Amino acid sequence: MPSTTVKAPQESAASLSHGLKQRHLSMIALGGVIGAGLFVGSGAGIAAAGPSIVLAYTLSGLLVMLVMRMLGEMSAAHPSSGSFSAHAERAIGPWAGFTAGWSFWVLLCTAVGLEGIGAAKIVTGWLPGTPEWAWVALFMLVFCTTNLAAVRNFGEFEFWFAALKVGAIGLFLVLGVLAIAGVLPGTDSPGTANLTGHGGFFPGGGEGLVVGLLASVFAYGGLETVTIAAAESEDPVRGVASAVRTAMWRIALFYVGSMAVIVTLVPWDAKAVVEKGPYVAALDELGIPGAGQLMNVVVLVALLSAMNANLYGSSRIAYSLVARGLGPKSLGRVSAGVPRIAVLVSCVFGFGCVVLSYWRPDDVFSWLLNMIGAVVLVVWTIVAVSHLRLRRSRTFPLLTWVALAGMAAILVLMAREPGTRVQLYATGAMTLALAVAGYARQKALPVANV
Template identity: 70%
Template structure:
């Protein structure tokens, strides 16, 4: 199949088709939805909870770790934004990989990401259930998972506007919480918060200094920070169902830099300035709750539980949405069961049910086989986001050359320093994967993810061979 043209075959009309054809997906996402999804999507449970392990390993140098991985993510999002603004599609990077490399690449990237999102639904559902059972002792955790799954499956079956509204308010709560945290933190660092004295640079330089565990600790923190950035890609999937996809993608991508700088790097700097990095509360209660407790905020732990619950539920909602749209996109391109391609009321309801169902099955596996099948699933998706980023970099390199030659007017968003920074981003992805291989705790994830990539690539190649030219 030739990949020399900029427009996909006619059967792809539901996923970034020419203007003359109409997508069966209903649309309904407004610019305010996309803006808030872009703003709130960067604030996840991985930041609130997972950053504690990174701080414990890297110490104050966790700021450098988040800054370095943040630069990589900015490059990836800029590349993805360039392609998505030029060719909006609900399959996002999967569509771009197919157009740039071939159908097998789109198949591999798409089904890998779908698997990652579905497993993510299980992880987030379990985490949310743990918070609820803490508030309501004696209630079974499976009941809460079922309640959340039924609720978000129902909302995603209804219409895309329901997804947009839930994410709008979830994002507003997360943004408000992080803004309040940063505001209090900056006042405390400056010594302007009543009842607290500024620690100055003591926590940054004492107890082993800025690099208490050396470069090894910094690398562990780097790996932890990369995981926290996953999920930003969903905004380019959602943009395809917005009133103005090109404007939505362009705006979201252009604000990525300051969002990462303020939310991630800024909050890490506040935390390690106000707290000793080796304070047991950083990992026991979580870095944000520990910091609020240090500032004398009443019921800090419960306050953060509410914020974390919102972040988990937001991620569940977004993952079901993203997985269903990715599955639908793959099916419309002949890369999945045709039965999943049916759209009712502008919603790919069968794809929603499949994505939710797989997520719920993974929840059951976490209870039945926590140390075998569920652990295997977790390891299998451990490095998926890096593989996806690799596909994004390769696709952007190919499609940018093609756009410059055939349709330069579509370059509404441009990757900085092309092609040099594209190569830097790709080298960064390979470098992080290499670090994962060297690290004893993450090595098995690379091997499992590699196996999944190889299996899907082989399946994708077989599907490609059977498709008519």
């Protein structure tokens, strides 16, 4: 008797344009992960872990490399604007693709609003008296218009945004290394005083390292965008493989290298590390004039870049889900190679988050932030499970199991820490609700004999 299985609708990328070039993909991969989480948010990790933040970023960086290696393999074999969502559908079932896709869509749309708020705060600091919401609305309008046009516009914006961010970090590393070596004019080498003094390399002990590790994991979010964009490149297979391969070691250099420079130059417990941000604190230590305003410009660019990338990613994830029968058909309408309805809906959701941040900051908005707190880990876990079921490589399945063990350990650590436990539970509740909805949707899909 023949078995039956759910016939999952397959995405066709024929309606999307292919306007992204290899240089766009390379910079999207490299710059997509370099955001305000690194420039500003890393200060909290340094304050908790001290110099051991270098170890925290190294460990989380190795985990991210494993995840991106798996995702890059699957995306090169089957390029799709749905990326991990499409791979999960093929490997596990439509319910898994539904869960991964829509949870990530909520994460990206919410992030668009958060990044808009952050960018507006910087601008209102320069122009006091202007309303923050008006600046957010302006940024939304600019990037919504950009994403409604041809995909090459998104690619060009991201190329130059990423180039500026990469250039800023590269210059910071050069100056920092010269200062540490004692050859930068006007500075003396700090030696190892900041690494071994002030409580030593592990001033917060194991607990401090755990807090730093959790902070570093989420700072790496954003690499997934390149595998989403690959479906609209001129050569998806070669493009995504090359972009992911070259980006991984460079990002490790930028993240781990800059953390090492910062904690060597500046005492980890200096108030400026949190109050001004670690990069500004390090530049101030070098006596570079106008360092604060310079870094504000870089952070503003990072936030605007993230807005642009997340709006793009959310619209393509939504398009792919609809194309595979896992969402409302209206979001799948394509015009001139662009899913314009999906772009508009993603913009509206993002601006709705901004409205909530002013209207209900202590309950609804706070709940929304907690709900997306661990989505990246959920997605990475689904990526690893999908890889187990789809791929067979020389290192299979050892490295995939190592990655899964690492993610399980991080989830356990989140459950132990009061500051992250509520995020874990809220994300778990949303994931469960989406999984139930996805399974119900899967049961409604056509069944075919195989």
